[in-house]
Amino acid sequence: xxxxxxxxxxKNYKVGKVEVPALRGLTLSIEKGEFTAIxxxxxxxxxxxxxxxxxxxxxxxxxxxxxEHDIITLNPxxxxxxxxxxxxxxxxxxxxxxxxxxxxxxxxxxxLLNELPAHRKTRVMEMLESVGIGxxxxxxxxxxxxxxxxxxxxxxxxxxxxxxxxxxxxxxxIDTKTGQEILDLMREMNQKHKTTFIFSTxxxxxxxxxxxxxxxxxxxxxxxxxx
Amino acid sequence: MFxxxxxxxxxxxxxxxxxxxxxxxAVMIAVYLWSLISGIMDDLFDNMIRLNYGHVRILNTDYVxxxxxxxxxxxxxxxxxxxxxxxxxxxxxxxVGRIKFGVLLEYKGKNKxxxxxxxxxxxxxxxxxxxxxxxxxxxxxxGKEEMNLGAxxxxxLGLKLGDTLTVVTQTAYGSITAMNLKxxxxxxxxxxxxxxxxxxxxxxxxxxxxxLENSATEIFIFIKDKNKGPEVAKEIRAKLDLAYPGKYxxxxxxxxxxxxxxxxxxxxxxxxxxFLVLFLASFTILNTMFMSVLERTKEIGMMKALGMKNRQVMxxxxxxxxxxxxxxxxxxxxxxxxxxxxxxxxxxxxTATFETMGTINFPISSVYHALFSxxxxxxxxxxxxxxxxxxxxxxxxxxxxxxxxxxLKEI
Amino acid sequence: MxxxxxxxxxxxxxxxxxxxxxGAEIIRKVDENLIYKSARMEAKMIIHIWSEVRTKTMRTYxxxxxxxxxxxxxxxxxxxxxxxxxxxxMWIYLPDVDKxxxxxxxxxxxxxxxxxxxxxxxxxxxxxxxxxxxTLVSEEVVKQRPCFVVDLxxxxxxxxxxxxxxxxxxxxxxxxxxxxxxxxGKKLKVMTLGNVQKxxxxxxxxxxSMRNLLRQNTxxxxxxxxxxxxxxxxxxxxxxxxxxx
Ligand SMILES: Nc1ncnc2c1ncn2[C@@H]1O[C@H](COP(=O)(O)OP(=O)(O)OP(=O)(O)O)[C@@H](O)[C@H]1O
Ligand SMILES: [Mg+2]
Numbered sequence: 096x097x098x099x100x101x102x103x104x105x106k107n108y109k110v111g112k113v114e115v116p117a118l119r120g121l122t123l124s125i126e127k128g129e130f131t132a133i134x135x136x137x138x139x140x141x142x143x144x145x146x147x148x149x150x151x152x153x154x155x156x157x158x159x160x161x162x163e164h165d166i167i168t169l170n171p172x173x174x175x176x177x178x179x180x181x182x183x184x185x186x187x188x189x190x191x192x193x194x195x196x197x198x199x200x201x202x203x204x205x206x207l208l209n210e211l212p213a214h215r216k217t218r219v220m221e222m223l224e225s226v227g228i229g230x231x232x233x234x235x236x237x238x239x240x241x242x243x244x245x246x247x248x249x250x251x252x253x254x255x256x257x258x259x260x261x262x263x264x265x266x267x268x269i270d271t272k273t274g275q276e277i278l279d280l281m282r283e284m285n286q287k288h289k290t291t292f293i294f295s296t297x298x299x300x301x302x303x304x305x306x307x308x309x310x311x312x313x314x315x316x317x318x319x320x321x322x
Numbered sequence: 323m324f325x326x327x328x329x330x331x332x333x334x335x336x337x338x339x340x341x342x343x344x345x346x347x348a349v350m351i352a353v354y355l356w357s358l359i360s361g362i363m364d365d366l367f368d369n370m371i372r373l374n375y376g377h378v379r380i381l382n383t384d385y386v387x388x389x390x391x392x393x394x395x396x397x398x399x400x401x402x403x404x405x406x407x408x409x410x411x412x413x414x415x416x417x418v419g420r421i422k423f424g425v426l427l428e429y430k431g432k433n434k435x436x437x438x439x440x441x442x443x444x445x446x447x448x449x450x451x452x453x454x455x456x457x458x459x460x461x462x463x464x465g466k467e468e469m470n471l472g473a474x475x476x477x478x479l480g481l482k483l484g485d486t487l488t489v490v491t492q493t494a495y496g497s498i499t500a501m502n503l504k505x506x507x508x509x510x511x512x513x514x515x516x517x518x519x520x521x522x523x524x525x526x527x528x529x530x531x532x533x534l535e536n537s538a539t540e541i542f543i544f545i546k547d548k549n550k551g552p553e554v555a556k557e558i559r560a561k562l563d564l565a566y567p568g569k570y571x572x573x574x575x576x577x578x579x580x581x582x583x584x585x586x587x588x589x590x591x592x593x594x595x596x597f598l599v600l601f602l603a604s605f606t607i608l609n610t611m612f613m614s615v616l617e618r619t620k621e622i623g624m625m626k627a628l629g630m631k632n633r634q635v636m637x638x639x640x641x642x643x644x645x646x647x648x649x650x651x652x653x654x655x656x657x658x659x660x661x662x663x664x665x666x667x668x669x670x671x672x673t674a675t676f677e678t679m680g681t682i683n684f685p686i687s688s689v690y691h692a693l694f695s696x697x698x699x700x701x702x703x704x705x706x707x708x709x710x711x712x713x714x715x716x717x718x719x720x721x722x723x724x725x726x727x728x729x730l731k732e733i
Numbered sequence: 734m735x736x737x738x739x740x741x742x743x744x745x746x747x748x749x750x751x752x753x754x755x756g757a758e759i760i761r762k763v764d765e766n767l768i769y770k771s772a773r774m775e776a777k778m779i780i781h782i783w784s785e786v787r788t789k790t791m792r793t794y795x796x797x798x799x800x801x802x803x804x805x806x807x808x809x810x811x812x813x814x815x816x817x818x819x820x821x822x823m824w825i826y827l828p829d830v831d832k833x834x835x836x837x838x839x840x841x842x843x844x845x846x847x848x849x850x851x852x853x854x855x856x857x858x859x860x861x862x863x864x865x866x867x868t869l870v871s872e873e874v875v876k877q878r879p880c881f882v883v884d885l886x887x888x889x890x891x892x893x894x895x896x897x898x899x900x901x902x903x904x905x906x907x908x909x910x911x912x913x914x915x916x917x918g919k920k921l922k923v924m925t926l927g928n929v930q931k932x933x934x935x936x937x938x939x940x941x942s943m944r945n946l947l948r949q950n951t952x953x954x955x956x957x958x959x960x961x962x963x964x965x966x967x968x969x970x971x972x973x974x975x976x977x978x
Binding site: 142145146149151152171172175176178179180184186187188190192193194195199203204207208251263 | 325326329330332333620621624625626627628629630631632633634725726727729730731
């Protein structure tokens with residue numbers, strides 16, 4: 096059973112009066128528990144693809160299904176609910192809320208889900224421990240290294256036990272060694288929590304690390320192989 | 323959520339402080355300006371009511387048209403009988419007859435047109451507060467040829483306590499008449515129109531001087547609740563029409579066009595100023611909120627990506643403005659009330675300004691006292707918050723419109 | 734033709750001159766009749782004002798047309814008030830305050846003792862013909878007495894009454910009515926005279942009424958109750974010191 100899939104998805108961006116095609120009819124299905132890398136040269140449409148999977152945007156034509164629900168029909172508030180309940184995000188530049196501590200950043204999605212404070216606290220601490228920064232709970236993003244920030248971001252993405260996690264070039268902003276640690280962590284989480292991961296990358300090392308590698312070029316799938 | 327808004331304020335401390343400061347200053351100005359204007363207007367109305375109009379005033383119908391000329395012949399004959407009509411009304415606490423007359427006061431070669439008023443001294447305390455305003459000597463007494471003179475007038479003419487002054491004027495019938503009046507007291511109201519151009523003499527002496535035996539030119543009526551002026555005036559009018567058809571009329575202070583005119587002007591000018599000040603300040607909040615929202619495009623996109631709804635995004639921005647607005651308004655209200663309190667107790671002295679401006683024709687005090695009231699302070703505080711929040715609406719809408727895809731954009 | 738026009742013009746001019754001469758003549762005759770070297774009168778002034786009647790009595794001494802001295806005898810309010818007129822000046826003595834006040838400036842036009850007469854009216858002295866051109870305009874019968882109607886128009890502009898119409902009894906040379914006008918043509922005051930009595934060969938009216946048309950519902954009557962003429966009066970009577978005596 097697929098967690099998320101798209102059928103014949105086309106995405107065109109309007110730049111002035113010109114339509115720039117970013118995705119040219121993609122059909123793709125992600126299965127539960129998969130650890131998928133999406134690779135391709137710059138401008139090939141990786142981010143655009145993740146936008147659609149992430150319910151951040153709607154395709155120009157074609158369909159996107161999350162647990163067999165078509166997202167095309169949903170209004171912005173319903174899309175927000177879908178993201179809230181089903182999807183976790185990890186960003187290239189971490190994108191933590193600078194005014195909140197690590198603990199509060201991780202807590203944020205639970206607040207949006209209206210979880211009870213007591214419940215939140217245990218889950219956040221568990222999560223911070225499991226990404227290995229339990230002792231940094233009180234720090235703000237500005238007081239942490241890139242790797243540590245990205246761990247917080249992973250914790251934030253996983254704390255609500257989403258169906259799948261989207262990560263756009265999660266290692267691009269950190270050094271190779273730390274990047275490897277982050278990948279290891281993601282893989283660990285994938286195995287421990289059976290969380291589906293979909294991440295984009297340029298990096299051949301990262302590609303090799305993935306269980307499934309989808310290569311795209313000019314908005315079309317070039318190859319799709321499981322390792 | 324609250325935490326985010328609160329901490330966002332401290333993100334760019336300088337900006338928040340400047341925004342807050344402009345709101346605080348605006349609220350402060352609004353509060354003390356209102357206190358001051360209210361104080362001045364209250365003082366003016368109070369003076370006008372007490373010195374010029376009473377709560378309700380009975381006049382000869384002919385007097386009304388030519389009031390500026392003080393036409394003595396249009397008087398109230400047997401005024402005590404007329405006053406008794408009003409006394410019968412249970413709202414009425416006091417009725418007093420007065421005679422106002424114009425005189426060219428002459429002393430040692432200097433002369434000056436002034437206004438004399440014949441009063442019943444023992445009734446004056448609640449009306450002109452004359453007993454409290456005597457700065458030298460004592461109040462005049464009924465039946466004696468004495469006068470109380472305005473301090474500035476005395477200075478101008480070189481008169482002093484104990485001097486005797488011959489007042490020459492015309493009677494109601496037009497004959498030349500004169501009376502020697504001894505200055506037994508000098509008063510100072512701190513009101514130019516009083517201190518510079520008026521004197522008081524006992525009513526019976528005024529009646530004798532002006533050949534107005536048993537008459538008065540006006541009857542002041544004071545009532546329990548001054549807000550009931552028009553109702554009481556109406557009842558008295560009905561009685562007057564019955565007893566003296568067409569001869570006399572009664573007017574409540576609220577029905578005085580001049581007072582009403584001042585009231586409307588004051589209200590409009592004030593409201594205009596008040597909202598202008600707040601409006602300008604709200605621009606700073608609009609501006610800073612826009613800046614901080616645009617700066618956080620990516621962060622807001624991320625929050626939306628994590629499932630935050632448009633409403634919540636708006637809320638967080640407005641909350642931020644509300645917090646700044648509340649804190650700033652609170653500070654501004656405290657500053658404003660401080661100034662207002664100072665102005666209420668100490669006053670703002672314009673005596674020197676008025677001296678150079680010459681005689682002003684309405685009884686405005688030379689020392690302004692603000693009216694200090696928590697209502698004004700609280701209103702200013704609320705208005706500060708209201709304007710802050712209102713100004714945050716456009717930036718909040720802008721934030722709500724931001725796309726969640728912004729979060730994945732790398733620049 | 735030219736010649737006849739010329740003669741007519743001359744005739745008209747001459748006629749005008751004659752009429753003017755007659756007008757002036759009439760006024761001069763009136764003056765001769767009314768002005769004595771000295772006089773002593775007692776009079777009652779009745780002032781009707783706003784449905785009230787106020788009566789004052791006074792005694793007046795006159796010397797020629799230039800000087801007069803009056804004392805009010807009643808009512809108590811006015812008792813002892815004295816007026817002194819010397820040429821164009823007037824003083825009032827107020828016993829209540831023991832002060833003499835000179836009437837000057839704007840006060841001159843004000844009512845005298847609340848009457849319809851102004852101080853200026855009372856002050857009027859000197860020859861009317863100095864300031865006015867008199868013209869006999871018509872003849873009318875007033876109160877069954879045939880009268881001349883003389884128009885007096887001022888030769889100067891700064892004057893309270895620019896024009897006066899005087900009705901003069903043809904036989905007695907006593908004025909019976911006078912109307913006073915402002916320069917605008919507005920009628921200001923109306924005076925009537927009556928009760929003419931004979932003193933020697935001369936006539937004198939003992940009743941006078943004056944209505945100031947600028948005031949509403951007022952009328953002042955002056956009734957001379959006693960009149961003696963050409964008696965000897967002490968000279969110091971017509972000095973300021975007599976006011977305070
Ligand atoms: N918001 C946008 N407006 C217009 N064109 C866009 C927009 N976003 C992407 N594109 C265009 O769509 C195409 C795909 O872009 P996309 O960002 O998906 O590529 P990418 O594979 O993520 O590239 P990169 O590796 O540089 O991140 C590119 O040609 C890009 O210029
Ligand atoms: Mg990209």
